Amino acid sequence: MSSKKIIEHSQAATHFNKDVERVNWHDETLWFVREKRDKSAHQIPDWELLRETASQIKNNVLSNIHDYLIEFEANAQKNGIIVHWAADAKQHNEIVHSIMAKHDVKQMVKSKSMLTEECHLNDYLAEKGIEVIDSDLGEYIVQLRKEPPSHIVLPAIHLKKEDVSETFHEHLGTEKGNIDPQYLTESARLSLRNTFLTRKVALTGVNFAIAETGEIVVCTNEGNADMGAHLADVHIASMGFEKLIPERKHLGVFLRLLARSATGQPITTFSSHFKKPRDGKEIHIVIVDNGRSTQLGREDFRNSLKCIRCGACMNTCPVYRRSGGHSYHNAVAGPIGSILAPNLDMSKNADLPFASTLCGSCTNVCPVKIDIHDQLYKWRQVLVKEGHTPTSKTIAMNTMAKVLANPTIFNIAGKSGRFVMKNIPGLVNNKMNKWYDQREMPDVPEESFREWYKKNSREAKAKDNE
Amino acid sequence: MSSKADILNKIKQNQPAFITDLPDLNLLSSENADVLATYKTVLQNIGGDLVEVASYAEILDYIKKNYALEKRIITTISELSEIASLDWTSDDPHSLADVELNVIKAHFGVAENSALWVTDDVLGQRISPFIAQYLAIIVHKNDILATMHQAYERIGNQQYGFGTFIAGPSKTADIEQSLVLGAHGARGLIVFMLD
Amino acid sequence: MKIGLFIPCYVDQFYPKVGIATYELLQKLDCDVHFPMGQTCCGQPMANSGYQYLTKGCDANFIANFAGFDYIVCPSGSCVLHVKEHLHDQNQEEVAAEMRRKVFELTEFITDILKVDSIHGNFPYRVGMHVSCHGQRGLKLSQMTELNAPFFSKPEQLLHNIKGLDLVSLSRKDECCGFGGTFCVTEEAVSVKMGQDRIKDHENQHVDYITGGDMSCLMHLEGILKRQKSPIKTIHIAEILNSLGN
Numbered sequence: 001m002s003s004k005k006i007i008e009h010s011q012a013a014t015h016f017n018k019d020v021e022r023v024n025w026h027d028e029t030l031w032f033v034r035e036k037r038d039k040s041a042h043q044i045p046d047w048e049l050l051r052e053t054a055s056q057i058k059n060n061v062l063s064n065i066h067d068y069l070i071e072f073e074a075n076a077q078k079n080g081i082i083v084h085w086a087a088d089a090k091q092h093n094e095i096v097h098s099i100m101a102k103h104d105v106k107q108m109v110k111s112k113s114m115l116t117e118e119c120h121l122n123d124y125l126a127e128k129g130i131e132v133i134d135s136d137l138g139e140y141i142v143q144l145r146k147e148p149p150s151h152i153v154l155p156a157i158h159l160k161k162e163d164v165s166e167t168f169h170e171h172l173g174t175e176k177g178n179i180d181p182q183y184l185t186e187s188a189r190l191s192l193r194n195t196f197l198t199r200k201v202a203l204t205g206v207n208f209a210i211a212e213t214g215e216i217v218v219c220t221n222e223g224n225a226d227m228g229a230h231l232a233d234v235h236i237a238s239m240g241f242e243k244l245i246p247e248r249k250h251l252g253v254f255l256r257l258l259a260r261s262a263t264g265q266p267i268t269t270f271s272s273h274f275k276k277p278r279d280g281k282e283i284h285i286v287i288v289d290n291g292r293s294t295q296l297g298r299e300d301f302r303n304s305l306k307c308i309r310c311g312a313c314m315n316t317c318p319v320y321r322r323s324g325g326h327s328y329h330n331a332v333a334g335p336i337g338s339i340l341a342p343n344l345d346m347s348k349n350a351d352l353p354f355a356s357t358l359c360g361s362c363t364n365v366c367p368v369k370i371d372i373h374d375q376l377y378k379w380r381q382v383l384v385k386e387g388h389t390p391t392s393k394t395i396a397m398n399t400m401a402k403v404l405a406n407p408t409i410f411n412i413a414g415k416s417g418r419f420v421m422k423n424i425p426g427l428v429n430n431k432m433n434k435w436y437d438q439r440e441m442p443d444v445p446e447e448s449f450r451e452w453y454k455k456n457s458r459e460a461k462a463k464d465n466e
Numbered sequence: 467m468s469s470k471a472d473i474l475n476k477i478k479q480n481q482p483a484f485i486t487d488l489p490d491l492n493l494l495s496s497e498n499a500d501v502l503a504t505y506k507t508v509l510q511n512i513g514g515d516l517v518e519v520a521s522y523a524e525i526l527d528y529i530k531k532n533y534a535l536e537k538r539i540i541t542t543i544s545e546l547s548e549i550a551s552l553d554w555t556s557d558d559p560h561s562l563a564d565v566e567l568n569v570i571k572a573h574f575g576v577a578e579n580s581a582l583w584v585t586d587d588v589l590g591q592r593i594s595p596f597i598a599q600y601l602a603i604i605v606h607k608n609d610i611l612a613t614m615h616q617a618y619e620r621i622g623n624q625q626y627g628f629g630t631f632i633a634g635p636s637k638t639a640d641i642e643q644s645l646v647l648g649a650h651g652a653r654g655l656i657v658f659m660l661d
Numbered sequence: 662m663k664i665g666l667f668i669p670c671y672v673d674q675f676y677p678k679v680g681i682a683t684y685e686l687l688q689k690l691d692c693d694v695h696f697p698m699g700q701t702c703c704g705q706p707m708a709n710s711g712y713q714y715l716t717k718g719c720d721a722n723f724i725a726n727f728a729g730f731d732y733i734v735c736p737s738g739s740c741v742l743h744v745k746e747h748l749h750d751q752n753q754e755e756v757a758a759e760m761r762r763k764v765f766e767l768t769e770f771i772t773d774i775l776k777v778d779s780i781h782g783n784f785p786y787r788v789g790m791h792v793s794c795h796g797q798r799g800l801k802l803s804q805m806t807e808l809n810a811p812f813f814s815k816p817e818q819l820l821h822n823i824k825g826l827d828l829v830s831l832s833r834k835d836e837c838c839g840f841g842g843t844f845c846v847t848e849e850a851v852s853v854k855m856g857q858d859r860i861k862d863h864e865n866q867h868v869d870y871i872t873g874g875d876m877s878c879l880m881h882l883e884g885i886l887k888r889q890k891s892p893i894k895t896i897h898i899a900e901i902l903n904s905l906g907n
Contacts, residue, residue: 014850023854029643031833038806044578046494047809063482079627085470137649138640143664154640157637161642181644189650196650197560213623223596223636223651230593231559241473243779246488246623252614253491255631256578264577266508267614267633270596270651276627278592282834289473292752297480316807322854346744355848357855358709359839364807380711397712401578403903404670405718407699434846438853442675449673449680453696456681 006348009355012327013319022160027321029157034315036264037365044256054253055369058306061244062296068211068244069287072120073213076285079276084286089119091289096121096203097128103234105130105200109192111218111225112207114152114309115238115288116360117331118344121203132203133195136226140219144171148331150325152332153262153311158324192224202228206239206285207308208254214246215275216285219258219268226272236284237274240292242305254308257367261310295343300378304339306368313362313372316431319355335362339375342383350388351377411450491615498612501577502659505610509580512634513647514655522546525604529569533600537566542590543604555590562591568598568652572632574609575657576617581631582657583617585624592628596636600623600654603632606660664694665730667744667764669737670702672876679876683736683767689903690775694734697726705743709842713747724750724757732774733764735901738796741766745800758867767899768816768874769802778818782904785825786870789863790817791882792835793875802874806835816874816898817822823901829866836862840881856885863893870896 017023041047073083086092096295111314122132134143144167149155161179174187204225208217216237218225229235259265275284280284296302314320314334325333330341341349353376362372403409454460498504506516506633519525522545530550541550546569582603588590596599611617636651647653664687668680687694727733735741744764750757772779796802803814817842820826839855860882864870871881879895886893
């Protein structure tokens with residue numbers, strides 16, 4: 001994965017847009033989710049106050065996270081949970097593997113965890129001879145297809161039922177051409193039930209970790225996290241350290257926001273609170289940094305760590321809906337992914353903050369009020385300063401800045417060729433003017449406004465009448 | 467482990483200099499004119515069924531009429547021993563794979579999302595509400611709260627090893643956003659609302 | 662009340678009629694309007710591309726041109742938002758701060774400062790309103806569909822007394838058109854698709870015109886409409902509000 005050459009967002013998006021019908025379908029499907037979110041949010045009179053409250057809780061967490069982590073670890077240990085700390089993805093994967101090795105287990109069932117996607121855990125364990133089966137239906141589908149998820153909440157949203165039908169026919173032996181979602185889901189249920197019943201280690205993500213009690217909360221609709229965890233001897237829960245919240249009662253705020261923002265449901269089917277392991281069994285929590293402490297130190301980008309991974313910003317993003325999750329080449333796609341990814345690797349992800357019109361819809365749907373579009377703007381400034389933009393663009397921008405700062409030159413340039421529009425094409429690494437591909441240029445009027453004004457303004461007329 | 471110290475040190479260096487205040491949760495209104503009506507509507511919307519009953523006898527009647535009694539039914543409620551077994555709680559959880567129906571009792575329900583709060587003392591085994599093909603949950607009418615804020619007030623510092631909110635049957639929409647009930651957990655949820 | 666008329670660079674060069682309509686409309690509303698001849702561009706094309714550090718010259722030029730006005734009014738929410746958020750001058754920061762407060766988008770200037778809630782005009786057409794993101798989500802010219810909050814729209818409010826104007830209701834009331842500054846060429850495929858989809862929404866309502874407060878969005882939509890040989894035309898809201906003539 002990580003060794004593969006990155007295809008830039010714009011290029012991947014161009015490819016995605018070759019199939020217009022499919023783009024329309026993708027856009028409409030995700031817009032439908034956004035509409036469900038609106039309907040659900042608009043039924044809560046206190047919705048905006050709820051967002052503000054959640055935002056303030058998360059601000060408090062980020063300002064005191066050092067102490068909360070210590071409190072959380074102590075309480076979790078009191079509850080009989082084993083806590084591990086991983087500085088980066090590599091350490092996380094090694095810790096998970098060491099737990100597997102200690103129990104001499106070669107198979108794992110896993111529920112949705114974007115963190116393990118971020119750490120490329122599956123690939124790592126595969127190299128160690130360990131088989132991982134993803135049990136969330138969407139993740140199961142993409143795993144069979146050897147693809148990454150394209151959305152953090154709806155991992156297979158880029159696929160149509162015909163695609164799933166083919167994949168299941170190949171891997172599960174379902175009837176060829178049977179595209180009924182009920183039938184396909186039932187087939188996966190039967191296959192995965194057998195998996196749940198035979199795995200000794202289950203890994204889950206963590207939605208919330210409560211400092212006050214040392215418990216973790218995992219939310220699913222399918223019940224797959226619970227099926228895995230309650231049947232296994234060992235439950236490993238991987239979490240980024242920003243998943244902490246101070247007190248149990250704060251869950252009331254977050255559980256009201258999470259599913260409504262994600263899919264428009266009033267709550268996920270299951271919101272499971274794991275506090276102590278079953279008798280004789282183990283719960284391990286792996287607390288992961290992997291760049292988060294660096295992001296915590298970037299004042300402008302710090303509050304991206306408030307994210308509760310609802311995916312609302314993706315569903316509302318007009319660019320995401322028309323370019324697909326894979327075009328973001330990052331475990332977390334869409335607007336939130338575009339402000340998280342540069343922290344991990346600026347040069348690899350320098351294109352992402354530019355994959356936005358800065359329309360601001362993401363910021364408005366965010367349940368914890370992350371100023372996503374402002375951060376996209378700020379990342380652009382950082383990336384330019386750090387030298388992650390093509391030289392041609394920098395040269396064009398310098399020329400533009402000089403002309404626009406000087407009215408005399410501007411007027412000459414304006415007259416001779418409508419400066420701004422003519423120069424925008426110079427900003428792309430392409431000799432062709434991309435404006436023209438599917439658009440006409442505006443007609444050039446006989447005179448500019450300032451030329452008209454010189455002749456027709458009140459002052460000019462008054463002068464004429466003198 | 468040294469990673470822990472490293473991570474915590476870096477966090478301490480990088481976190482904001484001042485701790486911001488926690489908000490006042492009491493500002494969030496939680497009144498609801500008719501919690502029962504809301505509860506019923508929401509449950510229906512998320513694919514659950516509701517039956518109002520006056521007694522355990524009525525629950526027994528309902529189950530006898532609507533479920534295949536020859537299949538395995540389990541419960542933790544002694545009043546239901548006539549149709550369900552009670553002696554499974556210390557068995558290997560894998561042995562519950564063939565359970566058709568599990569009947570349990572919730573501590574309380576929440577009107578705004580129809581979720582029911584259950585903990586390991588009423589579950590018998592943690593896996594029980596997930597592994598059964600069908601799930602029935604009994605809740606008292608007086609135990610329906612308006613919102614999640616009251617729910618956590620009620621939970622307070624209740625001690626449990628495991629607790630979960632259950633809202634409706636397990637479901638997925640991962641194939642083209644088509645809703646399918648019965649993903650990995652129960653295919654159907656019936657809530658017996660007890661007088 | 663002395664008004665400095667701030668006309669976006671591309672409007673000056675490509676859409677003088679929008680500048681003229683704005684100028685005439687403000688005069689009709691009894692404003693003393695002046696267009697400082699030395700103005701160029703607010704610097705947004707550079708800033709949104711990540712080159713905000715190159716906009717100091719633009720800022721200085723803007724401040725030199727617009728000093729001494731009671732208000733600065735501009736027929737573009739996007740340019741106004743840029744000035745409001747990013748106009749700075751190390752040597753005279755108070756002047757810059759004062760200007761950030763005094764700069765207004767045309768329709769909000771009419772409703773909030775001039776306190777005019779309706780303008781008479783005549784425009785007998787079916788019209789779709791394209792809500793531009795920077796004006797809406799940045800300047801809060803109208804309510805945003807994401808929020809659980811009451812509806813309002815300053816531009817729509819002004820259109821209410823335009824005779825014959827039939828304002829349609831769109832299925833996606835405030836989706837971005839995909840212009841996005843340099844995004845329109847760096848992400849050409851998505852930009853055009855977004856524009857096409859916006860147009861489709863208006864087409865479904867059988868509009869004669871698409872109007873809006875930002876000519877940049879309209880220029881992008883117009884470019885696509887013309888390529889499609891569509892009969893739908895674009896028109897800036899200032900032109901509609903000024904439709905009664907002198």
